[in-house]
Amino acid sequence: MPRSRPAPKSRPRSAAKRKPARRGKALRTSASKRAGGVDTSAWFAGKSFSFDWTSWHFPNWIKLLEPYRGRSLRVLEIGSWEGRSALFFLNHLPRARLTCIDSFEGGKEHRATPDSQAFLKRVEKWFDANTAPFKKRVEKIKAHSAPALAELGIRRRQFDVAYIDGSHVAADVYSDAVLT
Numbered sequence: 001m002p003r004s005r006p007a008p009k010s011r012p013r014s015a016a017k018r019k020p021a022r023r024g025k026a027l028r029t030s031a032s033k034r035a036g037g038v039d040t041s042a043w044f045a046g047k048s049f050s051f052d053w054t055s056w057h058f059p060n061w062i063k064l065l066e067p068y069r070g071r072s073l074r075v076l077e078i079g080s081w082e083g084r085s086a087l088f089f090l091n092h093l094p095r096a097r098l099t100c101i102d103s104f105e106g107g108k109e110h111r112a113t114p115d116s117q118a119f120l121k122r123v124e125k126w127f128d129a130n131t132a133p134f135k136k137r138v139e140k141i142k143a144h145s146a147p148a149l150a151e152l153g154i155r156r157r158q159f160d161v162a163y164i165d166g167s168h169v170a171a172d173v174y175s176d177a178v179l180t
């Protein structure tokens with residue numbers, strides 16, 4: 001089964017370096033994006049997002065996950081933010097169940113900016129609203145990844161696909177990968 005583990009080096013567009021699209025205002029995603037031959041526009045239409053760190057990965061993910069589309073995959077996502085990657089998995093893998101772990105406190109890089117508190121307050125609300133149509137297939141765990149993953153391990157929970165995009169501190173990424 002594929003396991004998506006973004007290594008720190010493969011994230012050239014870190015959150016700290018990328019300029020936010022526009023903070024404080026719900027951005028309506030443009031409805032014309034095609035990724036890997038798949039039109040993903042409807043998946044994001046009418047949803048609220050402030051940043052897009054993710055959609056440039058979609059062509060690769062579509063290719064990688066193509067053989068597994070029809071399966072009842074158990075997908076784990078560490079780091080959901082407003083739900084963009086979650087919406088990708090939920091739409092592209094129509095039989096998958098998705099477990100999302102996020103503290104909804106932002107990473108170090110998000111908390112470093114002066115107006116971070118204002119927009120961080122909205123992140124979880126937007127995640128909830130954006131993923132609401134998929135409520136039955138989404139398990140939200142609001143927690144830091146290390147204790148949440150330990151708890152899942154104790155309960156012997158297993159996953160077929162893991163997407164690790166929480167803390168981008170190397171030691172945290174390593175521990176997320178080991179505990180997953």
Ligand SMILES: C[S@@+](CC[C@H](N)C(=O)[O-])C[C@H]1O[C@@H](n2cnc3c(N)ncnc32)[C@H](O)[C@@H]1O
Pocket residue numbers: 015053054078079080081082083084085086101102103104105106107108143144145146165166167168172
């Ligand atoms: C880059 S964003 C995730 C982007 C998301 N995958 C998307 O497609 O938009 C990182 C997220 O990880 C969360 N996060 C950072 N460190 C975390 C940790 N140690 N445990 C849980 N969540 C964490 C932050 O709250 C933030 O929502």
